[in-house]
Amino acid sequence: MTDKQSSGDTWGEWLAEELFDAFQLCVVFAFLAVIRLAAEFFKFRLWPSLQEVIDHRWFALVGTASVFIAGLGLYFLRKHCQRLYGLAEVGFALTASWSIMKNAEAIGSVGSWLAVLATAYLVVRGLTNYAEARKTNRLATR
Numbered sequence: 001m002t003d004k005q006s007s008g009d010t011w012g013e014w015l016a017e018e019l020f021d022a023f024q025l026c027v028v029f030a031f032l033a034v035i036r037l038a039a040e041f042f043k044f045r046l047w048p049s050l051q052e053v054i055d056h057r058w059f060a061l062v063g064t065a066s067v068f069i070a071g072l073g074l075y076f077l078r079k080h081c082q083r084l085y086g087l088a089e090v091g092f093a094l095t096a097s098w099s100i101m102k103n104a105e106a107i108g109s110v111g112s113w114l115a116v117l118a119t120a121y122l123v124v125r126g127l128t129n130y131a132e133a134r135k136t137n138r139l140a141t142r
Contacts, residue, residue: 031088093126
């Protein structure tokens with residue numbers, strides 16, 4: 001007996017759920033593309049101007065605080081929208097892997113291969129979060 005059959009879903013419900021998941025993944029990739037474009041803007045346009053103004057100690061403090069705040073936001077996203085968080089994790093891992101592998105000269109380094117393995121781990125974590133959220137959702141709807 002398949003998981004779909006044991007939960008009592010009809011094929012239509014299953015298809016609608018899968019299409020919604022695919023839509024969410026597309027939204028995640030679009031969001032990551034926007035972040036990538038913003039990073040390019042920051043790197044080439046804004047960063048040189050900021051380097052002249054910001055003291056590096058303040059930058060380290062503000063940067064560390066920003067990472068902490070982003071981590072808190074991601075924690076709450078995982079807590080309340082685990083399924084979307086899992087998809088975002090997979091999207092981030094694939095984007096990071098693409099960024100690492102597109103540099104042909106970096107492929108030969110051990111650090112690059114470790115980074116690629118880390119992205120594979122992130123894919124596994126993302127799929128685990130996604131599967132756990134689906135399972136929890138199915139149990140809640142019974």
